[in-house]
Amino acid sequence: MTLTKAHIVENLFAKNIFTKTESAQIIETLFEIVKQTLESGEDVLISGFGKFSVKEKNQRRGRNPQTGDPIMLSPRKVVTFKCSGVLRERINAGK
Template identity: 45%
Template sequence: MPALTKAQLAELLFEKIGLNKRESKDMVDAFFDLVADSLLKGEDVKISGFGNFQIRTKAPRPGRNPRTGETIPIQARRVVTFHAGYKLKEQIQDQELVPLAP
């Protein structure tokens, strides 16, 4: 399944809003830089009608090598989580299901 890229977002801004291509690319880059910087500072990013990005600290835990069954330690780490907002969830639920290509 194809993914929406930063380049495609910039192209859509160019087509729909009328910014020139350089401004569109700069705006997309600035948006993602702001999101990343906020997360690096430990701040949540809340985009109304879309969802929330948060940094979560995961505790260390034992893991298992699937081939050998050997127990291996998994280090503590920080991960980014995304929780879809109510409006986005509604839009997804209201959309007609499209079968996935094999």
């Protein structure tokens, strides 16, 4: 199952701390802060979870998968995520 924004709101609401509306506003605000921070080129570090950062990709040669024709891919920015050691250990603990 994929965890969606709606699932996060439901889980926060289920803790009986906030109303459903407040829970949705909190999650929207959190995601907006993360987006604005990444847009400005800064990293987002969440202790015990991981680090989101923006990386620059250079122009490179590629190919059209439908026709096989070579094309040039323009430079762009991508968001990367590196999980923390704590999260990695929790994920691997189930093995």
